[in-house]
Amino acid sequence: MTAEQTSRIDASELRVLVCIKRVPAPGARINLTDDGQRIDTAHLGFAMSPHEECAVEAAIQLTQEAGGEATVLTVGPEEAEEQLRYAVSLGIHKAVLVKTDGEAVNPQRTARAIGAAVAALEAADGPFHLILFGNESADSGGFQVGIRVAVGLGRPIVTAIKGIDLELEAPAITAKREIDGGLEIYKLPTPAVLGVKEGLNLPRYPTMKGRLASKKAEITQFQPGESEPDGLDGQTSLGLIQPPQKASNVVRLGEGPAAAPAVVDLLDELGVL
Amino acid sequence: MSSFTEVLVVGEHERGTLVDATLEALTFARSLSDEIAVLVCGDFDLADRLAQFGATTVHIADHELLNGDFGPEAWGETLAQLIQTEEPEMVLACGTSRGNEVMAQAAARLDLPFVANCIELSEAGTEITRVQWGGSLLEQTALTADIKMISVSHHAVEPTEADAGQPEQRSFKPDLAEDLARTVVQGREIAEAGVSLATAAVVVGGGRGVGSPEAFAPLEELASLLGGRVGCSRAVTNNGWRPHSDQVGQTGTRIAPEIYIATGISGAIQHWVGASAAKQILAINTDPDANMVVKADYAVIGDLHEVVPAIVDEIRSRQAD
Numbered sequence: 001m002t003a004e005q006t007s008r009i010d011a012s013e014l015r016v017l018v019c020i021k022r023v024p025a026p027g028a029r030i031n032l033t034d035d036g037q038r039i040d041t042a043h044l045g046f047a048m049s050p051h052e053e054c055a056v057e058a059a060i061q062l063t064q065e066a067g068g069e070a071t072v073l074t075v076g077p078e079e080a081e082e083q084l085r086y087a088v089s090l091g092i093h094k095a096v097l098v099k100t101d102g103e104a105v106n107p108q109r110t111a112r113a114i115g116a117a118v119a120a121l122e123a124a125d126g127p128f129h130l131i132l133f134g135n136e137s138a139d140s141g142g143f144q145v146g147i148r149v150a151v152g153l154g155r156p157i158v159t160a161i162k163g164i165d166l167e168l169e170a171p172a173i174t175a176k177r178e179i180d181g182g183l184e185i186y187k188l189p190t191p192a193v194l195g196v197k198e199g200l201n202l203p204r205y206p207t208m209k210g211r212l213a214s215k216k217a218e219i220t221q222f223q224p225g226e227s228e229p230d231g232l233d234g235q236t237s238l239g240l241i242q243p244p245q246k247a248s249n250v251v252r253l254g255e256g257p258a259a260a261p262a263v264v265d266l267l268d269e270l271g272v273l
Numbered sequence: 274m275s276s277f278t279e280v281l282v283v284g285e286h287e288r289g290t291l292v293d294a295t296l297e298a299l300t301f302a303r304s305l306s307d308e309i310a311v312l313v314c315g316d317f318d319l320a321d322r323l324a325q326f327g328a329t330t331v332h333i334a335d336h337e338l339l340n341g342d343f344g345p346e347a348w349g350e351t352l353a354q355l356i357q358t359e360e361p362e363m364v365l366a367c368g369t370s371r372g373n374e375v376m377a378q379a380a381a382r383l384d385l386p387f388v389a390n391c392i393e394l395s396e397a398g399t400e401i402t403r404v405q406w407g408g409s410l411l412e413q414t415a416l417t418a419d420i421k422m423i424s425v426s427h428h429a430v431e432p433t434e435a436d437a438g439q440p441e442q443r444s445f446k447p448d449l450a451e452d453l454a455r456t457v458v459q460g461r462e463i464a465e466a467g468v469s470l471a472t473a474a475v476v477v478g479g480g481r482g483v484g485s486p487e488a489f490a491p492l493e494e495l496a497s498l499l500g501g502r503v504g505c506s507r508a509v510t511n512n513g514w515r516p517h518s519d520q521v522g523q524t525g526t527r528i529a530p531e532i533y534i535a536t537g538i539s540g541a542i543q544h545w546v547g548a549s550a551a552k553q554i555l556a557i558n559t560d561p562d563a564n565m566v567v568k569a570d571y572a573v574i575g576d577l578h579e580v581v582p583a584i585v586d587e588i589r590s591r592q593a594d
C-alpha cells in the first residue's frame with residue numbers, strides 16, 4: 001500500500017505515468033490469419049487506442065501547466081517502441097518498454113507486469129502521483145488492466161473519465177465521468193489512478209522538432225515475468241472469428257444533385273420528413 | 274439448460290432505481306441456471322422487479338458506504354466478499370460502464386479472470402464468445418476458473434420477463450474499510466436537454482469529406498428539417514471541426530436512428546460499428562467503392578457540397594407546396 005499524500009505536491013516533482021498498448025489500425029475490414037489466431041497485420045499500420053491518446057495528452061498538459069515529469073509505458077514487443085516514441089514526440093519526457101515476445105498477454109499478466117515495473121520505477125525516482133490508463137484497449141477491450149494495477153497498488157481508481165482537474169496544494173484529483181444525461185464527479189486523494197475516455201481533450205499532433213528529438217530518446221527496458229506463475233490464470237484465448245457480414249445490396253438513388261428528389265421520396269417513405 | 278447450479282448477478286442501480294441493463298443480465302442468467310441470486314449494493318428494495326425477471330434470491334448488502342451513491346471500489350469489494358462467502362460458479366453483470374468496472378474491481382481483488390462483453394456461452398459453459406474491437410470482431414475464449422466472472426455485452430440480449438415468485442431476501446453485511454469512500458460519487462452535473470445523438474430518429478453524419486467546420490452548415494440545416502442531429506467521424510473530431518460528443522463509432526456514440534445519412538465518410542470499421550444499428554443507411558460519397566457506400570442500403574454518388582443543399586432545397590420546395 002502506498003500512503004496517501006497529504007502535503008502539497010511540489011510542481012517540479014509532479015510525476016505522471018501513462019500506460020498505452022500497441023494495436024493494429026485496420027481500415028474498412030479486419031482480416032484474420034488463415035488459422036484464425038490473430039489479426040493479419042501484413043498491410044496494417046499500428047497505433048495506440050484513441051482513449052490512450054487522450055491519456056497521453058492529459059499527462060503532457062498536466063506537466064506543462066504544473067511542471068514535473070510525464071512517463072509513458074507499454075508492455076509489448078520491441079516494435080511497440082514506435083508508439084512510445086510517438087508519445088515522446090508529443091511532449092512525454094520518458095519512455096519505458098516492458099518487453100514481451102510478441103504473443104498476446106492476458107490482462108492479469110499485463111497488469112502484473114505493469115505493477116512490477118511501477119514498483120521498480122517508483123523505488124528509483126519516487127511515486128507517481130497519477131497513473132493514467134485508457135478506459136479499454138482498442139483491440140481486446142478487456143476493461144480491466146488499469147483496475148487490476150490500481151488494486152494491486154492499493155490506490156483508488158475510477159474509469160470512464162472525461163475531465164481531470166489536479167489540485168497540488170492539498171493534493172486531490174477531481175475527475176468527471178460521463179453518465180446518461182450528464183456527468184458524475186469524483187474526488188480522489190493522490191496517488192491515484194484513472195481510466196480515461198476519448199473526448200477528455202483534443203490530442204495534439206507532433207511537431208517536426210518533436211519527431212526528430214523522439215528518434216534519439218532513450219527507452220528504458222524491463223523484462224517481465226521473472227516471477228510469473230506457470231498457470232494460465234484460468235482463461236485462454238482460442239481464436240478470432242468474423243461476425244456474420246451482410247452482402248452488399250445497396251440501392252443507388254442517382255448521381256449528384258439530380259438525386260435529390262429520389263432522396264426526399266425515400267425520407268417521405270420512411271416517415272421522417 | 275442449467276449448466277450452473279447458481280448464478281450471481283450484479284444488480285446495477287442508480288441510488289435505488291434499477292438500471293434496465295440489469296434485466297439483460299438476468300435474462301441471460303436464466304439460460305444458464307434456475308437459481309439466480311442478485312447482489313444489491315445498499316439497503317434498497319428491488320426484490321419485486323428482480324423477481325419479475327427471474328431472481329430467486331436477493332442479497333441486500335447493507336453498509337453506510339453503499340446506502341448513498343455509487344462507488345466502484347465499495348461495490349467491487351462488496352461483490353468480492355459475497356463471492357467469497359457464496360462461492361457461486363458463475364458471476365455475471367451487464368457490460369455497462371459500471372457493470373464492467375465493478376466486475377473488474379472484484380476480479381482484481383480475488384485474482385480471478387474476468388471476461389468482458391460476452392455474447393454466447395457453450396453448452397458446458399466453459400467456451401465463451403465475446404466481442405472485440407467494439408463489436409467488429411469476435412473472440413472465442415476458454416474460461417476454466419472455478420468461479421467464472423463475465424459480463425454480457427450491453428444490448429446483446431432482449432430482456433424478457435419470467436416471474437420467479439417471491440424471492441428469498443438475505444441481508445449481507447460487508448466489511449468495508451473507511452478509505453473506500455475515496456471513490457464514492459461526490460456530485461453531478463446535468464447536461465443540457467435536447468435530442469441526444471444516441472436516441473435521435475435521424476442522424477446526418479459528416480466526415481473528412483465535409484472539409485471544414487463551416488461546411489457543416491448545410492448538414493445542420495438538413496438535420497433540423499428532419500428533426501435530427503448532426504454526427505461525425507473521428508477524422509472530424511481529430512481536426513477540431515466538431516466536439517467529440519458528435520462522434521459516431523467505437524470510441525464515440527452508438528446511434529440507432531430510423532435513417533443515418535452519412536456524407537463524406539469512408540466507413541472505416543470503427544465508424545461502422547457505431548452506425549450499424551441504424552435501420553437504414555444512406556451514403557453520399559464521391560467514391561462508389563467506399564466501404565460506407567458498399568455497405569449502405571442506399572447511396573448517392575456525388576459531391577456532398579452539391580447533393581446536401583439540393584436535398585434541403587427539394588424538402589423546402591415540397592413543404593412550400
Ligand SMILES: Cc1cc2nc3c(=O)[nH]c(=O)nc-3n(C[C@H](O)[C@H](O)[C@H](O)COP(=O)(O)OP(=O)(O)OC[C@H]3O[C@@H](n4cnc5c(N)ncnc54)[C@H](O)[C@@H]3O)c2cc1C
Binds near residue numbers: 138560577
Ligand atoms: C481504435 C480506433 C477507434 C476508432 N474509433 C472511431 C470512431 O469512434 N469513429 C470514427 O468515425 N472513427 C474511428 N476511428 C478512425 C477510423 O479508423 C477512420 O480513420 C475514420 O473513421 C475516418 O474518417 P472519415 O471517413 O471521415 O475520413 P476518410 O477515411 O478520410 O474518408 C473521407 C471520405 O470522404 C469522401 N469524400 C471526400 N470528399 C468528398 C465530397 N466532396 N463529397 C462526398 N464525399 C467525399 C471520400 O471519398 C472518403 O470516402 C478509430 C480508429 C481506431 C484505430
Ligand SMILES: Nc1ncnc2c1ncn2[C@@H]1O[C@H](COP(=O)(O)O)[C@@H](O)[C@H]1O
Binds near residue numbers: 146
Ligand atoms: N500491453 C499493455 N501495455 C500497457 N498498457 C496496457 C496494455 N494493455 C492494456 N493497457 C492499458 O490498460 C487499459 C485497459 O486495457 P484492457 O483491460 O485491455 O481494456 C488500456 O487502455 C491501456 O491503457
